[in-house]
Amino acid sequence: METNMHTGPATTALGETEQEIISLMAGAAQMLGLPKSLGEIYGLLYVSPEPLCMDDIMKRLHISLGSASQGLKQLRIFHAVRTVTVPGQRRDYYEPETELRQLLGNALREQFQPRLDTGRERLERLRHYLKDSPETSDHLHQRVEKLCRWHDNASQLLPLLSTLVKA
Amino acid sequence: METNMHTGPATTALGETEQEIISLMAGAAQMLGLPKSLGEIYGLLYVSPEPLCMDDIMKRLHISLGSASQGLKQLRIFHAVRTVTVPGQRRDYYEPETELRQLLGNALREQFQPRLDTGRERLERLRHYLKDSPETSDHLHQRVEKLCRWHDNASQLLPLLSTLVKA
DNA sequence: CCCTTACTTCAAATATTATTGAAATGAGTT
DNA sequence: AACTCATTTCAATAATATTTGAAGTAAGGG
Numbered sequence: 112m113e114t115n116m117h118t119g120p121a122t123t124a125l126g127e128t129e130q131e132i133i134s135l136m137a138g139a140a141q142m143l144g145l146p147k148s149l150g151e152i153y154g155l156l157y158v159s160p161e162p163l164c165m166d167d168i169m170k171r172l173h174i175s176l177g178s179a180s181q182g183l184k185q186l187r188i189f190h191a192v193r194t195v196t197v198p199g200q201r202r203d204y205y206e207p208e209t210e211l212r213q214l215l216g217n218a219l220r221e222q223f224q225p226r227l228d229t230g231r232e233r234l235e236r237l238r239h240y241l242k243d244s245p246e247t248s249d250h251l252h253q254r255v256e257k258l259c260r261w262h263d264n265a266s267q268l269l270p271l272l273s274t275l276v277k278a
Numbered sequence: 279m280e281t282n283m284h285t286g287p288a289t290t291a292l293g294e295t296e297q298e299i300i301s302l303m304a305g306a307a308q309m310l311g312l313p314k315s316l317g318e319i320y321g322l323l324y325v326s327p328e329p330l331c332m333d334d335i336m337k338r339l340h341i342s343l344g345s346a347s348q349g350l351k352q353l354r355i356f357h358a359v360r361t362v363t364v365p366g367q368r369r370d371y372y373e374p375e376t377e378l379r380q381l382l383g384n385a386l387r388e389q390f391q392p393r394l395d396t397g398r399e400r401l402e403r404l405r406h407y408l409k410d411s412p413e414t415s416d417h418l419h420q421r422v423e424k425l426c427r428w429h430d431n432a433s434q435l436l437p438l439l440s441t442l443v444k445a
Numbered sequence: 446c447c448c449t450t451a452c453t454t455c456a457a458a459t460a461t462t463a464t465t466g467a468a469a470t471g472a473g474t475t
Numbered sequence: 476a477a478c479t480c481a482t483t484t485c486a487a488t489a490a491t492a493t494t495t496g497a498a499g500t501a502a503g504g505g
Contacts, residue, residue: 128411128418131404132425135397142393144311146463160417165482175465180483201473202481209421211428226309230302237298244295250327251295254376258299261378264443271442276431313493332452342495347453368503369451 125171129158133172143218145185148174152182153191153207162195162204190217212276219269227266234259292338296325300339310385312352315341319349320358320374329362329371357384379443386436394433401426 125133133154140150151172156163163171168179183205186192191214192205208214237255241247292300300321307317318339323330330338335346350372353359358381359372375381404422408414 126414128404128408128414128422131400132421135400135425138393138397142390148463158418158421160415176482177466177484178464181464184483209424211431223309226305230305233298233302237295241295247293247295248327251325254299254325255295257376258302264378268439268442272435272439275435275438315493343452344454344496345494348494351453 125155125158129155132158143222146182148172148178148182149185152179153186156192156205156207157209162197162206164200164202164204166202168205189214189221212273215276216273219273223269227262227269230262231266234262292322296322299325310389313349315339315345316349316352319346320353323359323372323374324376329364329373331367331369331371333369335372356381356388379440382443383440386440390436394429394436397429398433401429 133151136154136157137147137150140153141147151174152168155168155172165176165179165183168174168183169176172179174182183192186205187194191208193208195204195206197204208217234255238259241252241255300318303321303324304314304317307320308314318341319335322335322339332343332346332350335341335350336343339346341349350359353372354361358375360375362371362373364371375384401422405426408419408422
């Protein structure tokens with residue numbers, strides 16, 4: 112029976128170019144407020160010519176089992192990686208989603224939409240509460256109204272953004 | 279001579295509505311990867327019917343002198359607050375920028391543009407380096423090209439976004 | 446000039462977040 | 476069912492980021 116060892120590019124050390132791309136991805140992740148390691152994992156998958164398993168990721172990035180697992184979990188939630196099954200192999204292999212429009216659309220949906228939704232609820236409640244609160248100052252009323260308009264604008268922006276990137 | 283005490287709304291305790299708005303702003307700040315206290319300071323200025331000075335901010339938000347100073351510094355960098363001088367008063371007073379289009383435009387310019395710029399430099403260097411590197415795999419070449427296209431798209435998106443919010 | 450007040454800076458303390466590794470879980474295989 | 480290997484989870488640890496308060500700087504007023 113064949114051994115468990117991996118052959119091919121997955122075992123060769125990372126070249127300068129690969130490292131630079133991984134570092135760029137890590138930076139991009141931090142720019143979006145995500146953990147650096149997320150970006151690194153994504154970057155490694157991005158430069159790899161073939162899908163990698165968790166073990167590859169741990170070894171080549173020098174991160175722990177737990178980090179690799181949790182990082183991949185997050186990336187799956189964002190749909191930034193896909194799980195692929197290699198015939199005759201028990202492990203899961205991962206490959207990156209490389210379409211910017213997909214990545215951006217998913218990120219907006221998963222990361223921003225939920226927060227906007229809870230924001231909406233809180234604003235609604237506030238508005239309702241203020242309805243029969245004549246003692247509240249005009250100024251405050253106006254600011255709440257303005258906030259609601261902010262929220263509406265922001266809410267419209269997300270789907271618009273998705274559309275734009277697709278065009 | 280008049281005492282240094284502040285009169286009017288700046289000395290009354292924060293009401294429920296004010297607190298809720300401040301909390302919403304804190305959440306929004308965190309959504310954008312900014313410190314919570316930044317959002318709170320902005321929120322306090324947002325609900326205040328008149329400009330506030332650092333001392334007001336410290337006392338009403340229960341934060342230290344240093345935090346107030348640094349928070350305001352950041353907010354000034356983002357152009358999210360303006361300094362106003364009150365005649366006959368030595369202190370600086372602050373009022374919020376409440377136009378979403380301004381806020382968003384400034385944030386994009388101050389927060390994202392610089393990072394995109396350094397990203398561009400690194401990508402250019404990478405591309406140049408790969409030019410006379412025939413030993414680099416086709417796959418890697420393609421990925422670098424794709425990254426450059428990502429970057430171009432992202433770069434075009436920022437000014438587009440500013441335009442959109444204004445419309 | 447010196448004093449006072451307003452603000453800034455920065456090193457230390459605190460709080461928050463990410464990472465680790467070991468134990469629990471799940472999923473095939475014999 | 477018991478065994479093995481792959482993955483997940485989670486409490487402890489490590490790393491980061493934020494907050495504080497005291498010392499330093501600046502600037503107006505006497």
